[in-house]
């Protein structure tokens with residue numbers, strides 16, 4: 518018998534993989550973004566913790582966890598390492614990518630730097646390829662204003678198909694609006710329609726052949742289109758991560774699944 522998503526149970530595997538001891542948490546929220554965009558500053562402002570921050574990239578190398586309460590709900594926030602992409606060419610990229618794909622947070626905040634939005638949107642689009650439960654946080658909006666950079670937040674939101682909120686995390690500006698948007702996405706009261714990249718016909722044809730086979734294995738639990746794309750890339754790290762995910766799922770349910 519094959520190892521399928523149904524026999525693993527999505528909730529069980531998510532808890533066992535990444536959320537050990539966090540069973541009282543209502544929602545798990547990931548913080549992703551390029552290095553130096555203010556993720557840890559935001560994390561500290563929301564959780565009251567003191568994650569390492571500073572004006573050089575690569576400070577956060579492992580994911581850190583903290584909690585906050587908003588409108589009576591307990592949120593667990595995961596501060597991921599800063600990355601320019603999710604193609605897993607470095608340890609940080611792999612930590613961030615594996616968490617977003619296999620950790621399946623209820624929502625992901627993609628923190629982008631308002632002073633160099635274009636470069637940052639590359640990662641935002643990659644995250645949108647993995648998950649539709651995204652809020653984009655345009656941080657360092659104070660710096661952008663100082664440089665006379667204006668950002669049309671609602672146009673950006675329409676373009677990306679997810680909520681976008683402007684913040685200045687160091688001053689705590691915009692945080693209630695961010696928490697509200699995160700709550701709406703996490704609980705599903707706001708439906709997003711993320712902009713997804715369409716590839717050349719040949720690639721789309723390959724995806725169409727591969728995706729159903731992956732879906733048989735993971736169902737709706739993981740993003741089979743994204744996994745198909747990584748397989749087509751020949752990304753061995755994703756193959757290994759998926760094998761591990763399936764194997765651990767098996768352990769979670771007490772071994773009643775036969776491979």
Ligand SMILES: Nc1nc2c(ncn2[C@@H]2O[C@H](COP(=O)(O)OP(=O)(O)OP(=O)(O)O)[C@@H](O)[C@H]2O)c(=O)[nH]1
Nearest residue numbers: 553554555556557558570571575576577599685686
């Ligand atoms: N002006 C301004 N500075 C900010 C803001 N948010 C963060 N910073 C500063 O930006 C720098 C980087 O912030 P971090 O929170 O360490 O950034 P990070 O995204 O966690 O960085 P990595 O862990 O290296 O990926 C620090 O010097 C912060 O004080 C903001 O909204 N406005």
Ligand SMILES: [Mg+2]
Nearest residue numbers: 556557576577
């Ligand atoms: Mg950091």
